[in-house]
Amino acid sequence: MFRTKEEVIDTIINEQNILIVQDLDGVCIPLVQDPLKRALNKDYVKDVSRLEEKFAVLTCGEHEGRRGVNRLVENALNSKTIARENGYYLPGLAACGVELQDRFSNSSHPGLKDEEINFLAEVPKMMRSMLTNELKKFLPNISNEFRNKLIDVAVCDTRFTPTLNFNEIFNYVKNDFQKVKNLQLIMEKIMNNLLKNSKDHGLDNSFYLHLMPNLGIRDGKEIMKYSTQKEFGTTDIQFIINGAIKEAGLLLLLNKYIANKTGVYPFGENFNVRNAPKTHNKLVELCKDKIPSDQMPLLIGVGDTVTSVKEKKNNSWLRGGSDRGFLTLIQKLGEAYKQDNQVIFVNSCNDQVSRPRINGTDMTGISDPNDDLKFNMIINDGPKEYIEWFKQLASNF
Known part of the structure; x- marks a missing residue:
């Protein structure tokens, strides 16, 4: 009860x-x-x-960056200074565990290495390139302008957790759940390629893929929740620091x-x-x-x-x-x-x-x-x- x-x-x-x-x-x-x-x-x-x-x-x-929650706090208060002066930022842990801040936005990133941060900075560009290639094949009849708009929404260029968010793309094909499932496989393929790329850069144990939502873990990997006629299932995949x-x-x-x-x-x-x-x-x-x-x-x-x-x-x-x-x-x-x-x-x-x-x-x-x-x-x-x-x-x- x-x-x-x-x-x-x-x-x-x-x-x-x-x-x-x-x-x-x-x-x-x-x-x-x-x-x-x-x-x-x-x-x-x-x-x-x-x-x-x-x-x-x-x-x-994440707390910081153009997509960070700190920007949402500032927008809510219609000010870029009130939150810092009064301690109105949301304190706590972001990026699933590696971005810590207090109420005044004083932040740290415990446990991260410089070479990992440098690689993460390149991930959104790689995501965009791979997704462009995949959507040209999967949705060949849409205009370049519309495809770019879908990609702009899908590629989340966050600092510690670059993410593919396919909500907008799924919504475009929402009446065809088999197409949604195929897009989920594309999303997974892109992110696995990024993971392989990180290992080629000597970062073998630095990152993992976080699927939202997921169906738990099997063999050390999160399980995709595939689309059904009732819901989209997994809509986002984040590229995240191992252990986060x-x-x-x-x-x-x-x-x-x-x-x-x-x-x-x-x-x-x-x-x-x-x-x-x-x-x-x-x-x-x-x-x-x-x-x-x-x-x-x-x-x-x-x-x-x-x-x-x-x-x-x-x-x-x-x-x-x-x-x-x-x-x-x-x-x-x-x-x-x-x-x-x-x-x-x-x-x-x-x-x-x-x-x-x-x-x-x-x-x-x-x-x-x-x-x-x-x-x-x-x-x-x-x-x-x-x-x-x-x-x-x-x-x-």
């Missing part, structure tokens, strides 16, 4: 030591086909600042949070996602070994990208989604520390981006009866409803 919004707020405000860890796109930012058209709510930005160190983002998007996964990022945020309160980094000052343990059990063990119960905050995790699909051939469940890992870890840490951690799911499906959504007790495509991950609360109507709930929560601080 899910809790009400008021019950979850009561649970949070009755604790002095709390940390809210929240995804961004689909949670407080409505999903859109063109990432450059994303928008943040001005009141939400100010409400976040009221929680100060009690709030952190954990996102596969959200559950490792959660521990980096905990390390920083506790150091701010106590002056001591429980995992050491140089801890980052690359030297973090690789499994949930090992991550929990590290916490139990290094963080005393009186220092572990009540954790509240908020996300929207969680998947669960039954595999017909062996009657098993494929479970994935970029938020599943850190939400599950928050739940496991609650069990390990015997505290009432909260896991909140936001329905992010809308008329621009088709995704499964929870309807009452029907969790098809998101969870299943055997799923270990259990949600405490469901935000049914997406970011707009979540922002209203967050406003209510922030008024207590």
Whole structure:
């Protein structure tokens, strides 16, 4: 049975030591086909600042750059100086774990090497060239001008997580889900070629491909969620630093949070996602070994990208989604520390981006009866409803 919004707020405000860890796109930012058209709510930005160190983002998007969330904050405030002066930037961890910033946008990128950053800077150009060649063959009848517009939207030139986002291209062929599936294979082919290219540059273990949404991991690779007549499935593939996964990022945020309160980094000052343990059990063990119960905050995790699909051939469940890992870890840490951690799911499906959504007790495509991950609360109507709930929560601080 899910809790009400008021019950979850009561649970949070009755604790002095709390940390809210929240995804961004689909949670407080409505999903859109063109990432450059994303928008943040001005009141939400100010409400976040009221929680100060009690709030952190954990996102596969980025803070800085023309596509960064910092630009959305500045647009919401209609100013390039107010956020820095008042600490209105969204603090926390971006690029799935390698871009850390505080409320005043002071940032660092723990664990990254210069040669990796230099290679990442070249990736968008390579993406554009490969995608141009593929679309000329796959969509031969569209004009050069229209093809270039599709490519402009698809190639996301972010600094640490260059991404192919095919939402706009899928929408162009949306009535033909077989074409969408073929485009997914093109997207995967391009990104695998980039991965091979990085290895040819001596960066053998530097990068991996993050599929959004995905169906979990098999043989060390994320599983593509192919298009069906009901939804597009995987729409984005990010080229990401190895080790940059959200559950490792959660521990980096905990390390920083506790150091701010106590002056001591429980995992050491140089801890980052690359030297973090690789499994949930090992991550929990590290916490139990290094963080005393009186220092572990009540954790509240908020996300929207969680998947669960039954595999017909062996009657098993494929479970994935970029938020599943850190939400599950928050739940496991609650069990390990015997505290009432909260896991909140936001329905992010809308008329621009088709995704499964929870309807009452029907969790098809998101969870299943055997799923270990259990949600405490469901935000049914997406970011707009979540922002209203967050406003209510922030008024207590």
